[in-house]
Amino acid sequence: MFDERNLQLFIRALEETLFLVFGTGLFVLFIGLAIGFLLFASEPGSLFKDRLWVKVFHRILASINDIARSIPFIILLILLIPFTRAIVGTMLGAKAALPALIISASPFFARVVHMALRDVSKDTIEALESMGASFLTTVKVIFKEALSTLVSGLTLTLVTLVGFMSAAAVIGAGGLAYLAYEYGKFGNNYPLMYVSIFTILFIVFIIQITGDFIARKLDHRSKSKGA
Amino acid sequence: MIQLQSIDKTYTSKKTTFHALNNINLSIHDGEILGIVGYSGAGKSTLLRIINGLILPEHGQVIVDSVDTNQLSLGDMRRMRQSMGMIFQHFNLIFSMTVKSNIMLALSIANYPKDLREKSIFELLDLVGLTGKENRYPVELSGGERQRLGIARALSNHPKYLLCDEATSALDQKTAQDIIKLLKQIQEKTKITIIFISHQIEIVKDLCTRVVVMDQGCIIEDQSVKALFTHPISSITKSLIRSLVYEPKDISKEIYELIYDHKNSDSMTLSDMIKIYQVDVNIMFAKTLELKDEVIGYLYLQIEGANKEQALAFLRDAHVEVNRYV
Numbered sequence: 357m358f359d360e361r362n363l364q365l366f367i368r369a370l371e372e373t374l375f376l377v378f379g380t381g382l383f384v385l386f387i388g389l390a391i392g393f394l395l396f397a398s399e400p401g402s403l404f405k406d407r408l409w410v411k412v413f414h415r416i417l418a419s420i421n422d423i424a425r426s427i428p429f430i431i432l433l434i435l436l437i438p439f440t441r442a443i444v445g446t447m448l449g450a451k452a453a454l455p456a457l458i459i460s461a462s463p464f465f466a467r468v469v470h471m472a473l474r475d476v477s478k479d480t481i482e483a484l485e486s487m488g489a490s491f492l493t494t495v496k497v498i499f500k501e502a503l504s505t506l507v508s509g510l511t512l513t514l515v516t517l518v519g520f521m522s523a524a525a526v527i528g529a530g531g532l533a534y535l536a537y538e539y540g541k542f543g544n545n546y547p548l549m550y551v552s553i554f555t556i557l558f559i560v561f562i563i564q565i566t567g568d569f570i571a572r573k574l575d576h577r578s579k580s581k582g583a
Numbered sequence: 584m585i586q587l588q589s590i591d592k593t594y595t596s597k598k599t600t601f602h603a604l605n606n607i608n609l610s611i612h613d614g615e616i617l618g619i620v621g622y623s624g625a626g627k628s629t630l631l632r633i634i635n636g637l638i639l640p641e642h643g644q645v646i647v648d649s650v651d652t653n654q655l656s657l658g659d660m661r662r663m664r665q666s667m668g669m670i671f672q673h674f675n676l677i678f679s680m681t682v683k684s685n686i687m688l689a690l691s692i693a694n695y696p697k698d699l700r701e702k703s704i705f706e707l708l709d710l711v712g713l714t715g716k717e718n719r720y721p722v723e724l725s726g727g728e729r730q731r732l733g734i735a736r737a738l739s740n741h742p743k744y745l746l747c748d749e750a751t752s753a754l755d756q757k758t759a760q761d762i763i764k765l766l767k768q769i770q771e772k773t774k775i776t777i778i779f780i781s782h783q784i785e786i787v788k789d790l791c792t793r794v795v796v797m798d799q800g801c802i803i804e805d806q807s808v809k810a811l812f813t814h815p816i817s818s819i820t821k822s823l824i825r826s827l828v829y830e831p832k833d834i835s836k837e838i839y840e841l842i843y844d845h846k847n848s849d850s851m852t853l854s855d856m857i858k859i860y861q862v863d864v865n866i867m868f869a870k871t872l873e874l875k876d877e878v879i880g881y882l883y884l885q886i887e888g889a890n891k892e893q894a895l896a897f898l899r900d901a902h903v904e905v906n907r908y909v
Contacts, residue, residue, distance in 0.1 A: 479675040483675035485637055488692060
């Protein structure tokens, strides 16, 4: 049952999945970092001054972010059909899933970034201020302090992205989940279905293990790692 | 020299106004080791942060070396802070950086000459006793070592002033004493001006030359450390010293407090008093306190007899400080 043609299908689907995870991941990383940082910096008592427009800005940004985050992914996917057609040109294939994946995962990662930066002790920031550090230096050190938590958060986001992609398969977005769904369910090609599913699990597993390993290497807050 | 002139600071929330500082006037001279003591909420920490501009006063001027810091731009304010080191109760180190990188960060913020940084780091580590630990992370250091790193970082740009915010309060007594010893050594070597905030009067007495006592946002006493311990004026100061020296259990008795210093501790004043005035004396408690440059003796007595008042006057004539204690 698992012949040359199946193998080709499988390899193409694997490529699509990896493209979607890491392509979307890259966008989500930068958009999430930017929004997350702005949410953190515009909070009362944080880096930006406590002005009225900063408060308004924070409220608006937080609201947009939360709304985008709380729309169920599958609904967002359907809502975005006209938008996707307009910018990608098609509703089929891996590329068509990009807008919905990015719009869904970025606010999620933005909140994760926000939490991670907020976790950096206010005492640390005060010490930097007392040394006369510039704004840029302060931001750099805050990110360095938060790096381990940020890596954990990115891992979580990537794993969530794999889940979102499986949902996108339903509208024909391609990738391994699509392969499992179309060929496995409707084509009675169970070997191909199981291979696809286990490959998805394997990808999640690798992302999680790598993320945990890097995060642990970067974490210098607790002694319990026998360094 | 740092001058604070009629400083006011209030914190307002929706419902309440809290006067953190009320009309503070204070001059801090170069080379001085000034202690600021008081209970929590007295305004000490706010006052310290007013000095380096981490908190801005509502009214009043902060004048550092004849420059009014209200007039400074943000950039100039940052440069001014680079000439003031600060150490903290919880050390406030950068956890993701090694000992060496923590100091390097301070040096690079201060634009310290690049070719001298490496050398300076090892001199600082030697000064605070952390040689050989430059590649450790803060979490791998003990509390005392963390504060030593805090001190090294604060001193990296050769500041003129060192601000200490409850610098020993999170440490055990022995470690706190070691840190005080280190600060004393550094002060003798560099003549740096130290402003030391603490709720522990026993720490302040070992280190400081002058002590300011604060309560509810006001300075209620400002004396040399010796005068503070021999002639305390305010009830807060008295209660702070009492907690350190002697708290009477039975307050139904009449107890007198006699304070001796080096001028009168060698003479037989008390014995003379008993003989001359025929009074009975019961010693309740006695203790000596070591101040920075002097030892003070405290003696708590019950005195009975017809000539009690004359006897007390005799002691006062002999320059012994006599207070009715209870």
